[in-house]
Every structure is written in structure tokens, then in C-alpha cells.
Amino acid sequence: MKKGHQVTMKEIAKKLGVSVSTVSRALKDSPELHEETKRKIVEAAKEMNYQPNLLAQSLRISRTKTLGVIVPEITSHFFASCISGIQDFANKRGYNVMICQSNESIDQEIANIKTLVASQVDALMISLSRETNHYEHLFELYNREIPFVLFDRVQEDIPVSKVTFNDAGGAYQVTNHLLESGCRSIVYVSGPEDLYISKKRKEGYLKALKEYGIEENPEFIKVTDLTEADNIRIAKEIAAMDPLPDGVFCMIDPLAVDVLTYWKSVGIKVPEQIALAGFTNNPTSAVVEPPLTTVSQPGYEMGKLAVSHLLDQLDGLVSDDPISIVLDTTLVPRKSSQRI
Amino acid sequence: MKKGHQVTMKEIAKKLGVSVSTVSRALKDSPELHEETKRKIVEAAKEMNYQPNLLAQSLRISRTKTLGVIVPEITSHFFASCISGIQDFANKRGYNVMICQSNESIDQEIANIKTLVASQVDALMISLSRETNHYEHLFELYNREIPFVLFDRVQEDIPVSKVTFNDAGGAYQVTNHLLESGCRSIVYVSGPEDLYISKKRKEGYLKALKEYGIEENPEFIKVTDLTEADNIRIAKEIAAMDPLPDGVFCMIDPLAVDVLTYWKSVGIKVPEQIALAGFTNNPTSAVVEPPLTTVSQPGYEMGKLAVSHLLDQLDGLVSDDPISIVLDTTLVPRKSSQRI
DNA sequence: GGTGACTTGATGTCCTTTTTTCATGCGTAC
DNA sequence: GTACGCATGAAAAAAGGACATCAAGTCACC
Numbered sequence A, B: 001m002k003k004g005h006q007v008t009m010k011e012i013a014k015k016l017g018v019s020v021s022t023v024s025r026a027l028k029d030s031p032e033l034h035e036e037t038k039r040k041i042v043e044a045a046k047e048m049n050y051q052p053n054l055l056a057q058s059l060r061i062s063r064t065k066t067l068g069v070i071v072p073e074i075t076s077h078f079f080a081s082c083i084s085g086i087q088d089f090a091n092k093r094g095y096n097v098m099i100c101q102s103n104e105s106i107d108q109e110i111a112n113i114k115t116l117v118a119s120q121v122d123a124l125m126i127s128l129s130r131e132t133n134h135y136e137h138l139f140e141l142y143n144r145e146i147p148f149v150l151f152d153r154v155q156e157d158i159p160v161s162k163v164t165f166n167d168a169g170g171a172y173q174v175t176n177h178l179l180e181s182g183c184r185s186i187v188y189v190s191g192p193e194d195l196y197i198s199k200k201r202k203e204g205y206l207k208a209l210k211e212y213g214i215e216e217n218p219e220f221i222k223v224t225d226l227t228e229a230d231n232i233r234i235a236k237e238i239a240a241m242d243p244l245p246d247g248v249f250c251m252i253d254p255l256a257v258d259v260l261t262y263w264k265s266v267g268i269k270v271p272e273q274i275a276l277a278g279f280t281n282n283p284t285s286a287v288v289e290p291p292l293t294t295v296s297q298p299g300y301e302m303g304k305l306a307v308s309h310l311l312d313q314l315d316g317l318v319s320d321d322p323i324s325i326v327l328d329t330t331l332v333p334r335k336s337s338q339r340i
Numbered sequence C: 001g002g003t004g005a006c007t008t009g010a011t012g013t014c015c016t017t018t019t020t021t022c023a024t025g026c027g028t029a030c
Numbered sequence D: 001g002t003a004c005g006c007a008t009g010a011a012a013a014a015a016g017g018a019c020a021t022c023a024a025g026t027c028a029c030c
Helices: A009-016 A020-027 A035-047 A054-061 A077-092 A106-118 A136-143 A167-180 A196-211 A228-239 A253-266 A283-287 A299-314 B009-016 B020-027 B035-047 B054-061 B077-092 B106-118 B136-143 B167-180 B196-211 B228-239 B253-266 B283-287 B299-314
Strands: A066-071 A096-101 A123-126 A148-151 A162-165 A186-190 A221-223 A247-250 A275-277 A294-296 A324-327 A330-332 B066-071 B096-101 B123-126 B148-151 B162-165 B186-190 B221-223 B247-250 B275-277 B294-296 B324-327 B330-332
Touching: A009 A020, A009 A035, A020 A035, A054 B054, A066 A077, A066 A106, A077 A096, A077 A299, A077 B096, A096 A106, A096 B077, A096 B096, A106 A123, A106 A136, A123 A299, A136 A148, A148 A299, A162 A167, A162 A299, A167 A186, A167 A196, A167 A247, A167 A275, A167 A294, A167 A330, A186 A196, A186 A228, A221 A228, A228 A253, A247 A253, A253 A275, A253 A283, A283 B283, A299 A324, B009 B020, B009 B035, B020 B035, B066 B077, B066 B106, B077 B096, B077 B299, B096 B106, B106 B123, B106 B136, B123 B299, B136 B148, B148 B299, B162 B167, B162 B299, B167 B186, B167 B196, B167 B247, B167 B275, B167 B294, B167 B330, B186 B196, B186 B228, B221 B228, B228 B253, B247 B253, B253 B275, B253 B283, B299 B324
Parallel strands: A066 A096, A066 A123, A123 A148, A148 A162, A162 A324, A186 A221, A186 A247, A247 A275, B066 B096, B066 B123, B123 B148, B148 B162, B162 B324, B186 B221, B186 B247, B247 B275
Antiparallel strands: A294 A330, B294 B330
């Protein structure tokens, strides 16, 4: 299959018997040109449906006006929202977006970076994969002076701007909410421990317990790799605890939903026997039965802020010094934690 | 913020005191080159961290190895799945993907096409917006010989390849299922009537009724614009029918969920009073209470097939003649329709 | 010394944009 | 009236990176 021919300046020039540079000047409305010549050229360009070749342009000015985005998976509602925000605000400022997913694999993440860099994107926006536990590829980007920002799944030691949620704060909010609802033995179900958000949310969980004068209990901290199978393993493990805990805080909504679904199948009542809470406020969480208490993380907003800051840096509107943008989360109390 | 400098062939050539063409040949392992020279160049390239400039390459061969994808919205799980499939299989064949969302707006759709074409993508994959009711922009693409395929939300009169689900068949399956479950007065809630899928699913609905010897009743066909407000308006309208219908088939899951949520709030029992079914098999549908009967549409598969066919055409592996790929759907019966 | 094989170099192309150079025409001054 | 200079408009050239094609260089061997 062939692509249709694109009209070039050369052809316009040839048709009108002028030089290519004259055409170029006419199209950018240069003042040092006969009005008449200009008019004729602009008209011909329109008629021939001329579209400047962005490729040639980019090669010349060595800027593609394209951003590369890497997310763990597009099908996650949260990341899809981020992408949506990035898209909208990048487009507003004349940038295109190339999106890749790492599928939670560090190798794929590295491959994506390579591809995007080879495609000469002006900058990158990265949310790290679950697997990412070393960071050479990011330091290399940094050393090669390719601008990038990290969002949501970040690595703290890399000297670039980062956009995160106040994960510790959100976890504190939700744990506190469980405590206030009367829970006293609260399990925290964590994702992979390397993950930034796993750590931060644990911090918030522990802080809330401490403030309530409840001792940290290592047996009340469970770790899943976030696959459905492993989530169910944890759900079983908790169901087998004796006595049952009275509250469970799952690091992320889909995990909570898996746990809830399993418990329903074995007759554990939520919130009567165990209060349950998640994190992220996925659409699913609002419609499960009982509706899931969670913490709202506006992904669209995160994408918007991250891309805006990055473009501000690219365009020299703000300093290049890395900053950290922390977005607030909001507790969304629902029936799954309603014990009073 | 500046971008770090990229190593070019020129620099390698200069450093080693050879010509650029020699470097070029060495890097593509041309046989007409001294092994020793080749080795030296390849080594230097590696050491200097040389990355070919895809932009220049693209300009030269006038192929970018990039596909443009336009979907109504990324945050929809179905379209996210399609994108995921497209991504994976495009990457496998060495293509990148630029994704745009039309936000269900025809103007945005046209703007997206323009941007992607200006970016010299090799081909486009488009799923039409809800608003799209004229097709000049598509015919223009066709006339300019820019390859593209349509998927899911297609327009039948455009002579390009299309990938769709057997929407009529799926709707037939689900309507038939409702009939077999004992329903005799079944409402069909449609999306905007211009929409390909609205029409096709209505076809299937009517066919099933007809086969069961049930007369078509115009009052049993409702139309929503798919906004939450309008969905709830329909839910109210149905709740006010006297007698209540005994089954409702909503054209798409989120619509069914909105309806279900409203009914729950006013005490209408599903499936006891009204059996309910949706279409698409969103993750949400499995976890609502009661779980929603629906029709499964594998989006990942659709993306995969669409992109594979398109690349086959681009690469000349199959004929350019437009074909129509129709994917089968699967009925997913759940509690929301369980009346027997 | 000449021929052929084997390597390497130079140049042109893709397309746009910018810079430099050139040409024309008009005006002024001698 | 001629010559010079300046202003203006337009053409030519160069840059940006990769690569194909054609040209030329070197070496060895007969």
C-alpha cells in the first residue's frame, strides 16, 4: 500500500516559476516580499493543499514537538486518566504525544525509552513499572540531558521533577477513617515493596496507627504481587486469621475488589465482620457491593500538572531545577467501612 | 531546558578520520568494507553511544514507521484494550503509535487527523466519535491515498478495511437470552442513532423478537445520548412505565450500570422485577450487584487484528482491497438476567 | 604495467528554513 | 551625463542526518 504524494514547496515554486525561498517567505508572511507575489503563492498553496512536512521541519530545528509517555498499563483507569490529561494539555500547547506501555516490565520500559529517544521526542514522561528496581536507564537519560519528569510511580533519588500524590497523607486519611469507624486491628495489604506507592502508603498507615496509640504488628502487613491469584491468596490468609482483623486497608482498589469478591464467595460480611478500604477511586469501586471506601486520586489532574510543568521547563518559562509537585487526595467514605 | 546533544555519524567519521558513508556502511554491516575498519567504527559508535536519528531516516525513506490511532476516549476500558492490542502488535513489527482521543467530538476528530497526517504517520486507525455524522474528512484521507482502517465505530460506505464486532449477532444473543429467561416485554435502550453500533445492536434485538413472534413496539425503544444525566432520565422513564417491562437491554455496559444504580436507589429489584443486560463486558459489570449479564467484546483482540491487517497491507503482504473483519462476541450470562 | 578485486570517498536526495549573495533600479553627487 | 551607492526583492546555498549511488583510490598479482 502506498501513501499519497505530499505537495512540497518545490512544486509550488515550480508551478509559479519562483524560487523555493520565495515560497517559504510567502508562507510565513515575510514583509520583504511583493504583496502580489505573496498572495499568489498563498493561494496556490491552499489550492494544492500544501502541508508543510513536519519531519523536515523537525530535522531542521531539531525539535519534534512530540512528547513520549511511558505508563505501566494503558488499560488501568488511573493511567488512562493521566494520559487523557497529558494529551489534552500537550495538544493545547502544540505538542503531540507518543504513548508506550511497559506492561509492568523493566525490560519493556527500557526498550520504550530507547524507541522514544530514537524518535527524537523532545521530552519524556515516565511512570515506573512495578518491576523497576534499578535505575541506570533513568540516570542515563539524565546524563544525556534528555528532559523528563516522573509521575505517580517515581524514584526519589533521580534529580528530575516529580509529580506524585500525597500517598502517605491519603493512607493516613483512610487508616484514620477506619480507626474512627471503630476498627482497632487493621491489616495493610501492600503491593511490591520496591514500589514507591507501597512504601508511602505504608508510612501513612503506620503514622495513623501510632497516633492512635496502636502498636505496629508485622503480621498485620501483607504483601501481594498484585496478580489476581496472589490477591486471592492474601484474602484467604486474612480470612484464616484468628481472630479476624476488624479492618483491612488495601493499597489499591483492584486489589480490594479481588479481596472483597473472594470474601463474598466464602461468606465474610463487609463491613460487618471486616471493614474494607482501597485507594485510587476506580470507577469499579463505586459500584461494587458494598461500595468501596477509597481515596480519590485525580489522574487527569496529575497528567495535566505534569505535562504543564514539563512544557514550562522546555519552553524556558520556569527554571530547570527539579521540583516536586504533590497533589492532595480526598477520602471517599462508602459503605464498605461503615461500622457505626 | 535544552536537549542533550545527539551523536551523529558525522562525528564518528570525524573522530576516526573516515567518511560518513564508511560509517554508514559499517553500521549496517555492509560486506564491502574492511573487517578491521568496520570493527573500529562499530566500537566507536557504541562507545560514543550513537543512536541513529529516526527523523532523518524517515525523511529520507519517507516512512516514519509510526501509526496514528484515534479513539473516542482513552479512559474507556474497551478502547484502552484496543490501544493495548494495537501497541503490542505494532511494536512487534517495528512500528510506533501516536494516540489521540476525539473526546467524542467530530471537530476534535478532524483536528486529530490533520495533526497526525502532518506528522507523517504511515497510516491511521480510526474509531469514529459519537458526533460524527458526516464523513468528508474520511473521504479526503481516502482521496489523498493515506492508508487507514476503521474499527468498532465504523462507517460502512467508505471503501477501506473495517474491523467490527458482530454487533447484531451479540445483540441477538443477549435478547434471545432474555427471551429464554422468560422475558416477553423487552426494552432496548439505544445510544445516538447515527452510531453504527446503535443500529447494528437494534437489528439484532429486533431479529430476536421477531423470531420469537413478538411484535416490534416503538415505545419499547428508548434513545439516550449516553451522558449520565440522560441515562438516568431513561431509567426513570422505564421505571414509570405501566406495566413495567420485564427485561431491558442496554446498548452498552456503563449505560446499564447507570440504569441499575438508579433503580436500586428507587427500590426496583433486578432481576426479580426487571431483568437487565448490557453489552461490552466492562470490568465494572462483573462486580456490580447483581452482576450484569453482558456480551463480551475482546478489545485487545480487535486492536491486534486491526493493526495486523493494516500492517500487512502497508507491507504489501496482502492486497489493498478493503476487507471487513468481523469478530464474534460471547454472551456472558450473570445474575442480572436470572429469572428462572 | 595493466587488470580486477576490494575499499573508501564524494555527491546528491529527502524537505524546510535561514543566511548569504546577487541583481536590479533608483537616486544622488560629481 | 556618468558613476557610485544604497535599498529592495529574489535566487542560491547551506544546514540538518542518513543513505544510496556513482566515482575513485589502493593493492596485489599476473
